[in-house]
Amino acid sequence: MSDPILSVRDLAIAYRTGRKESVTAVSGVDLDLYEGQSLALVGESGCGKTTLGLGLLRLLPGLGEITSGSLTYRLKDGGRADLLKMKKEQLRRFRWNEAAMVFQGAMNAFNPVIRIGDHFADTLRDHSDGRRWTKAAVEARAGELLETVRLDPDRVLQSYPHELSGGMKQRALIALAIALDPQVLVLDEPTTALDLLTQRSIVQQLHELRKKFGFTMVFITHDLGLAAELADRVATMYAGRVIETGSARDIFHGPKHPYTAGLINAVMPVKGERPALESIPGYPPSLKAMPEGCAFNPRCAFASDECRRSRVELELLTERPLAMDHAVACRHHDQVRFQRKQKENANV
Amino acid sequence: MSDRTAAAAPLLKLRGLEQVFDTKKGPVAAVGGVDLEVRAGKVLCLVGESGCGKTTTARAAAGITRPTAGAVEFRGKPLADMTAGERTAYRRAVQYIHQDPYAALNPTRTVASTLTAGLKRHGLVKNRAEARAKAAELLRLVDLTPPESYLDSYPHQLSGGQRQRVNVARSLAMDPELLICDESTSMLDVSIRVSLLNTLGRLRDDLDVGFLFITHDLAVAKYFAWDGEIAVMYLGKVVEHGPTPEVIGNPQHPYTKALIGAVCEPDPDLARANQAAEQLRSAEIPSLTDLPAGCAFHPRCPAYEPGLCDAAEPALERTGAGGRRVACHVVARGRRTDDRTLTLDAVPGSRRPAPTGAADDPNQTTGAAWSA
Numbered sequence: 001m002s003d004p005i006l007s008v009r010d011l012a013i014a015y016r017t018g019r020k021e022s023v024t025a026v027s028g029v030d031l032d033l034y035e036g037q038s039l040a041l042v043g044e045s046g047c048g049k050t051t052l053g054l055g056l057l058r059l060l061p062g063l064g065e066i067t068s069g070s071l072t073y074r075l076k077d078g079g080r081a082d083l084l085k086m087k088k089e090q091l092r093r094f095r096w097n098e099a100a101m102v103f104q105g106a107m108n109a110f111n112p113v114i115r116i117g118d119h120f121a122d123t124l125r126d127h128s129d130g131r132r133w134t135k136a137a138v139e140a141r142a143g144e145l146l147e148t149v150r151l152d153p154d155r156v157l158q159s160y161p162h163e164l165s166g167g168m169k170q171r172a173l174i175a176l177a178i179a180l181d182p183q184v185l186v187l188d189e190p191t192t193a194l195d196l197l198t199q200r201s202i203v204q205q206l207h208e209l210r211k212k213f214g215f216t217m218v219f220i221t222h223d224l225g226l227a228a229e230l231a232d233r234v235a236t237m238y239a240g241r242v243i244e245t246g247s248a249r250d251i252f253h254g255p256k257h258p259y260t261a262g263l264i265n266a267v268m269p270v271k272g273e274r275p276a277l278e279s280i281p282g283y284p285p286s287l288k289a290m291p292e293g294c295a296f297n298p299r300c301a302f303a304s305d306e307c308r309r310s311r312v313e314l315e316l317l318t319e320r321p322l323a324m325d326h327a328v329a330c331r332h333h334d335q336v337r338f339q340r341k342q343k344e345n346a347n348v
Numbered sequence: 349m350s351d352r353t354a355a356a357a358p359l360l361k362l363r364g365l366e367q368v369f370d371t372k373k374g375p376v377a378a379v380g381g382v383d384l385e386v387r388a389g390k391v392l393c394l395v396g397e398s399g400c401g402k403t404t405t406a407r408a409a410a411g412i413t414r415p416t417a418g419a420v421e422f423r424g425k426p427l428a429d430m431t432a433g434e435r436t437a438y439r440r441a442v443q444y445i446h447q448d449p450y451a452a453l454n455p456t457r458t459v460a461s462t463l464t465a466g467l468k469r470h471g472l473v474k475n476r477a478e479a480r481a482k483a484a485e486l487l488r489l490v491d492l493t494p495p496e497s498y499l500d501s502y503p504h505q506l507s508g509g510q511r512q513r514v515n516v517a518r519s520l521a522m523d524p525e526l527l528i529c530d531e532s533t534s535m536l537d538v539s540i541r542v543s544l545l546n547t548l549g550r551l552r553d554d555l556d557v558g559f560l561f562i563t564h565d566l567a568v569a570k571y572f573a574w575d576g577e578i579a580v581m582y583l584g585k586v587v588e589h590g591p592t593p594e595v596i597g598n599p600q601h602p603y604t605k606a607l608i609g610a611v612c613e614p615d616p617d618l619a620r621a622n623q624a625a626e627q628l629r630s631a632e633i634p635s636l637t638d639l640p641a642g643c644a645f646h647p648r649c650p651a652y653e654p655g656l657c658d659a660a661e662p663a664l665e666r667t668g669a670g671g672r673r674v675a676c677h678v679v680a681r682g683r684r685t686d687d688r689t690l691t692l693d694a695v696p697g698s699r700r701p702a703p704t705g706a707a708d709d710p711n712q713t714t715g716a717a718w719s720a
Binding site: 044045046150165166167168195196197198199200201203204222223224225226227228229231248249252253262263264266267268269270271274277278279280281283284 | 397398507508509510537538539540541542543546564565566567568570571574593596606607608609610611612613614615616617618619627628631632633
């Protein structure tokens with residue numbers, strides 16, 4: 001295996017909140033992503049997962065700013081490029097060609113007064129390097145993509161967004177994101193706000209698309225079931241930091257951070273008996289008033305005085321190839337006993 | 349819970365409830381004949397996808413809309429026949445908790461002001477000090493402690509989970525007998541959701557509050573309504589109804605089976621196994637303005653049989669013991685071929701579908717296999 005397709009080093013992102021004030025939304029993120037992998041960023045609202053996802057493409061809104069670190073991509077031509085050093089024109093060519101994003105909320109991601117077909121035309125023409133897209137070429141490419149997500153191109157290309165259901169919009173949006181065959185696809189909450197059966201069909205299609213196009217995937221979700229379904233790797237975020245990372249099996253079968261374990265334990269199983277579930281006490285901290293030491297300490301059952309004074313960096317627990325190492329940022333990780341009963345899964 | 353409450357009349361009774369909306373495309377039956385009951389201290393969960401009529405049912409039950417046919421009865425009294433005084437009492441006894449904790453609170457009111465508005469309106473407190481003490485007590489009930497740190501907050505200073513707790517506290521101010529929760533936990537993070545559901549469960553057990561609980565999430569339904577009932581709705585009709593452990597553990601209707609099969613479990617090994625699961629024939633829900641003939645689920649149903657499912661609409665029939673009701677031709681036929689000699693218990697008000705030739709064909713065992 002060659003170099004990683006994406007290397008993130010010590011990334012920090014802040015939002016300006018005033019003339020000289022800002023809050024740090026993401027800090028100290030290191031990630032290596034290899035070709036064909038699928039990584040889930042999980043965590044509660046406000047943990048910085050969307051900010052990090054947007055940051056990966058430098059798509060942060062006006063007040064957001066990458067304050068330090070580097071974002072290196074391996075490009076299609078084999079060269080390497082630091083996204084943070086790119087000029088506007090280079091960025092335009094980079095986005096959609098090399099890496100694309102499926103934004104949160106399929107309902108609102110399309111321009112309501114532009115037909116789906118014109119969204120495809122705009123995207124293809126704006127982000128293609130040197131290639132001319134005739135009307136027929138756009139239709140052919142868009143038709144092919146829509147068919148892979150099982151939509152009827154004749155109907156959908158002529159439709160305005162409001163004429164499609166939520167599931168259809170989400171599928172069209174995914175088709176649009178892969179229009180220029182990007183190597184990396186970032187999906188922000190791809191199934192949130194969709195019906196259960198629609199979610200299931202989106203999941204199935206993402207599996208098929210990955211098989212067909214082989215793109216690398218980063219997806220952001222608060223739904224741990226979805227992460228288990230789609231991810232090879234999982235990174236848990238809390239208060240702007242990655243606090244645990246590992247293969248999907250490592251994380252779901254033996255989480256080592258009390259927060260990850262708490263999140264998984266809070267998922268209600270639909271199969272088997274009804275267990276009494278414990279929630280994580282308290283609420284996530286505000287970015288403006290981060291607790292001293294480990295940000296999770298006020299909600300943590302294992303917190304000691306040391307935790308209240310200082311936090312620890314990610315510690316390697318199990319080494320695995322292709323950056324799938326299981327690592328955790330918790331000094332009490334050996335006390336975490338994961339209790340999700342296997343028995344209730346036996347009768348599936 | 350005592351036998352006394354179980355034997356008592358249901359708190360809320362929906363009798364043949366229909367809600368037809370007039371639209372440009374013609375009348376749309378958002379709810380087409382729903383019969384359900386909620387008892388004190390018990391939970392009835394309505395589950396289904398968007399557009400299945402669960403919110404419309406809840407709104408009619410809360411008296412927010414007037415049903416176009418059928419009746420909503422509270423403690424045996426139809427809503428339509430209530431005097432003004434009875435209606436006021438009903439409005440106090442039945443409280444509604446909305447889906448969106450961000451939109452349901454007035455942004456210009458403090459928590460104390462939100463919580464005491466109803467108390468003042470209904471004359472339940474004598475003065476300000478008493479109102480504030482009551483508000484603090486309500487916050488303690490929903491685990492927002494210490495109350496002093498929340499009373500003077502505005503909604504924007506609270507997180508989504510905290511806001512939803514304020515919503516619950518507001519509904520509790522009226523000492524309700526019935527809470528109608530419309531997707532009240534869907535916008536919350538997993539850990540916050542569990543703790544809110546645990547709080548609601550405590551209210552149910554300690555204060556004997558009945559719940560009409562609406563969710564699209566079967567896992568939430570299972571967790572919260574384990575001692576209660578689940579009614580699965582599809583395009584305005586109940587397709588399966590029964591005690592929660594039975595509906596979740598042994599679903600009969602193909603739609604219920606599909607919903608349960610679609611839930612993602614937080615275990616990659618199970619997820620891999622899940623990918624092989626049976627798929628629906630179509631992911632899209634038909635439009636309410638253009639309902640398919642026969643069983644409304646037949647265009648998506650994996651058990652669909654031409655000639656049977658697209659001919660007539662299946663009735664919601666009792667199946668076996670335990671109060672389960674299912675509306676599916678294939679299930680019904682499987683049961684009839686299975687135990688043709690058994691006398692089916694007569695259910696008041698239930699209609700038997702016209703006997704089909706297939707029911708007498710001993711070679712046709714698909715239904716039995718499906719329901720097994």
